[in-house]
Amino acid sequence: MNLFKAKMAASLYATMSISFWGISFVSTKAVLDKLDPYTLLTLRFGIGALFLCFFLLVKRYRFRLNPAYVPHLIVLGILGVFVHQMLQATALLTIDASAAGWLISFSPVFTVLLSMVFLHERMTFWRGFGMMIAVCGVLLVTTAGRGETLQLGMNIGYALMILSTLNWAVYSVLLKRLSIPLPALAVTFYMSVIGFLLTLPLFIKHKGIKDMALLTEAEWAHLVFLGVFVSGIAYWYWGKALEVLEASQVSVFLYMEPIATLIAAILVLQERIVLISVLGGIIIIVGVGFVNGQLFSFAQDLVLRRRK
Template sequence: MPSKIAASFYATLSITFWGISFVSTKAVLDKLDPYTVLVIRFGIGAIFLLCVLLVMRYPMKLSLRSIPSLIVLGILGVFVHQIIQATALLTIDASHAGWMISFSPVFTVFLSMVFLHEKVTLSRAIGIVSAIAGVILITTSRSGQGLEFAINIGYLLMLLSTLNWAVYGILLKRLPIPLPSLVITFYMSALSFLLTVPILVKSRGWQSLPFLSATEWGHLIFLGVFVSGIAYWYWGKAHEVLEASQASAFMYLEPLATLIAAVLLLHEKIFFQSIAGGVIIIVGVVFVNGQVWNLIRLLKKRRI
C-alpha cells in the first residue's frame, strides 16, 4: 500500500490528466461524435491496461462477490460519467468544464450530510452558497458576442457529472473489491468499452476515423492511455490510503490543468468572470471541507 506522500502524488497526476482530458475531448469533437470518442478511448485504455497486467503478471481472477461492485463502479464512474462530460463539451468551453468539475467536493459533503446525517456547520453553509455563486458566474459568463445567459444543457450536464463523481468517490471507498487497483481499473475500462460498442455500431462512428489528423489521434491515444488507463488506476491507488474527502481536495488542481491546456492547445479566450467564478467555487469548497477553520486554529496554536 502506498504512503500518503505517494498517494498524494498519484492523486495529483490523476487530476492533472483528467483536467487536460476536457481539452483533448473538445479537440476531437469536431470530427467525431461523443460516443465514438468514448468507445475508441475505452478500447485503447483497456488494451493498454491489459498489456500492463500481462507484463506485471497480475492475477486477474474475479470472485463472484466482486462482480456486482465492479459493474456499479464501471457503469457509474466510467461509462455514465464520461458520456455526460463528452456530451456537455459539445456546447461549453473546456475551461468552463474544468472550473465546474471542482464543484464535486461540495456534492460529496452534501451527500454525507443527507445520508450520513453529518451536521450543517456555518463553514459548510458559507461554502455551499459561495460555490453555487461561482457556478452561476461561470454559466452566465461572457461569450464572444457579448453578455448572455448561457444556462444550457452543457452546464446542467457538467453539474450532473460532478454529482455523479461524488457518488463514485464514496462508492469506490465503500464497495469491497479485494483486487489491486490496476485490475479494477482494467475491468471497469473493459466494461465501458463493451457498453459503448453497440452505440458505435449503430451510429457507424468508425467512418470518421480515416479523416482524423495525427494531432487528433494523439489526443485519442492520450485519452485512452493516460486518462482512461493511468488516471483511473492511480486514483484507485490514492483511495487505498486517502479518505474520500481528502482525495476530493485534489480536485482544486483540475481547473488549473484544464485552463492551461485550453489556452495552449485550443486557444480558448478566458474571461475574467469565468475565472472569478472558478476561484469562488474553489474558495467555497475550501469552506465546505472546513479547511479554513483548521488553518485558523493551527495559526492560533502557533501564536500561543
C-alpha cells in the same frame, strides 16, 4: 526511501494525475470536432482497457473475479465510466473546456450532501457557508458565456456538466459503501471494459468506423492520451499517492485540476480567458475548501500561531 522522500514522490504522483485529468477536457474537446461522443468514448475505453490489460499482464495479475462482485462492478462501471464520461463529452459539445474544468471542482459539495444523507455525516456552519459560496461561483461560471450566440446550447452544456458532478458524487459514495477486494488497477480495468461494451453498440449504430478515417495524427494523439494517460496512468498514480498520503491530503490536489484545464485550453485550443468565469472558478474552489474543512482548519492554524 525516508518518509520525506516518500511524501514528495506521492505528491508528484498526485500532481501528475490531476494534470492528466485536467487536460482530458481539452483533449476531449479537440477530438469532438471529428467524432461524436459515442465514437470518442468507445475508442477511449478500448484503448484504456488494452493498456490496463497489458499492464496487469506484465505484473502477472491473475484475472480471477468472484461472480458476487460482478453486479458491483457493473453499477460502478455504468455510473463512474459510462454515464459520467457521456455527460461530460456531450457537455463539451457546447461549452468551453476551461469552464468544464471549473465546474467539475464543484463535485465535493454534492459528495458531502450525499454523505450526510447516506453516511450520516453532520452539517456544520462552515460546510453550509462553503456550499453557499460554491453555488455563487457556479452561477458566475455558468453566466459568463451568456453573451455567446448559442445561449440555449451553452445552458444545456453547463447543466450536463453540473449533472456529471452529481453523478460522480453518487459514484464516490457507492465506492465507499461497496467493498470490492481487488487491486485498484484491476477495478479500473474491469470498469473500462464495461464502459467499452456499453458504448460499442452506439459506436456501431452511428458508424463510428467511418469517422475514424477522418482523424489526423494530432487527434489520434489526443485519443491515445485519453486512453493511456487519463484512463490508465492517472488512476494508477492516484492509487500510489494514496498509499503514502491520507485521503484528505490527496484531495487537496483536486483544486489544481481546473488550473491544468485552463492552461491547456489556452495553449491547445486558444480559448480566451473570461475573467468572470475565472473569478467564479476561484470562488467555487474557496467554497469547496470550506465544505471540506480545509480552509477552516488553515484559518484556525493561523490564529493559533499568532496567539503563540
